[in-house]
Amino acid sequence: MTKNLSRARQARASVDALHARRRYRLATLAALFSLFALIVAWHEAQRPRHPRKDEMPIAQAHADDASEAADSSGTPTPAAAADLVKRGEYLARVGDCAACHTADKTRPFAGGLPIETPFGTLVTPNITPDPDTGIGQWTDEDFVRAMHEGIGKSGERLYPVFPYVEYTKLAEHDVLAIRAYLNSLAPIHYTPPHSSVKFPFDQRWLMAVWNMFNFSEERFVPDPKQSAEWNRGAYLVEGLAHCGECHTPRNATYGLKADSRLSGAVVRGSRAYNITPDKTSGVGGWSDEELERYLSTGATPGRPTATGAMARVVENSTQYLTREDLRSIVQYLRSVPAISGGETRAHGQ
Structure with missing residues (x-):
């Protein structure tokens, strides 16, 4: 009898100890999560709340031109407004906005394109000026904030499949030109399907943590040691054209690997090849004329023809x-560090 009581007490003690260890683990996890949340909150508190001023010296010249093209009330003249829209259309093509925001060519820029990621399926939004289903009620400040900071109208974090990591480098006057062009489009009343993102990635606030490791909000600053043409190429490749989004491999958090920039990657089953100036693995053996022709037509005699995603880039953008x-893009690509290996194209491919 005594032995049975002793065993029962030992069993209860073991159960109590197990429960105690579980409570301790839960308390530890709760404490770590609270610390993590405090770090995120602190990071958010340190983030500038006002849009940064354009850091490109050329921006002031554009601003001066705009002021000269306005009437006494500050409203742009019809000719100036038309020029702004035309410039915005060109910039939207360079940024290849239609590629992601057009699922149905009868509904341009109305969104609805599903994009598969390791974290789920993201569906692109309607960016026509429809007030109910598009961005018709967005202010210019809302639009600039989305492009520069990756934050939507309601304060929600945008997923980095929208390349704000590169768009943050755009001069504000270029962002507003794109906005003016989008405002000129016919409003399309269409609500795209909802995205389907796996937990916990459906918690948009987590993007603030992702940003800590993969995003730096800053405008492009020209390098005074380089030519105007080189700087223009850097502005396009690293910013508006966001070439690295496809041509740079990803790290463990799905951010871009800085030490393998432009060395090629596989994106949603499509291969984006090494475009560094390495003569064996990259495009170092291509002439400037060949590269320019490839970007403008998708084909160069004696060289591979653009296929898949790159063919669509040529069709919608680079042509x-x-x-x-x-020329500026080619000059800049010539100057980036050559990387041997990466995602290379087989001979004759």
Whole structure:
């Protein structure tokens, strides 16, 4: 009898100890989560609440031109407004906005394109000026904030499949030109399907943590040691054209690997090749004329033809680039660090 009581007490003690260990683990996890939340909150509190001033010296010249093209009330003249829309259309093509925001060509820029990611399916939004289903009720400040900070109208964190990591480098006057162009489009009343993102990635606030490791809000600053053409190429490749989004491999958090920039990657089953100036693995053996022709037509004699995602980039975007911008892009690509290996194209492919 005594032995049975002793065993029962030992069993209860073991159960109590197990429960105590579980409570301790839960308390530890709760404490760690609270600390994590405090770090995120502190990071958010330190973030500037006002849009940063444009850091490109050329921006002031544009602002001066705009003021000269306005009437006494500050309203742009019809000719100036038309020029702004035309410039915005060109910039939207360089940024390849239609590629992601057009699922049905009868509804341009109305969104609805599903994009598969390791975290779920994201569906692109309607960016026509429809007031109910698009961005018709967005202010210019809302639009700039989304482009520069990755934050939507209601304060929600945007997923980085929208390349704000690169768009943050855009001069504000270029962002507003794109906005003016989008405002000129016919409003399309269409609500795209909801995105389907796995837990916990459906918690948008977690993007603040992702930003800590993969995003730095800053405008492009020209390098005074480089030519105007080189700086224009850097502005396009690293910013508006966001070439790295496809041509740079990802790290464990799905951010871009800085030490493998432009060395190629596989994106949603499509191969984006090494475009560094390595002569074996990259495009170092291509002439400037070959690269420019490839970007503008998708084909160069003796070289591979653009296929898949790159063919769509040429169709929707790079074929519309001016000769000056094509030359600038090529000049900049010549200057990036050459990387041997990466996602290379087999000979004759």
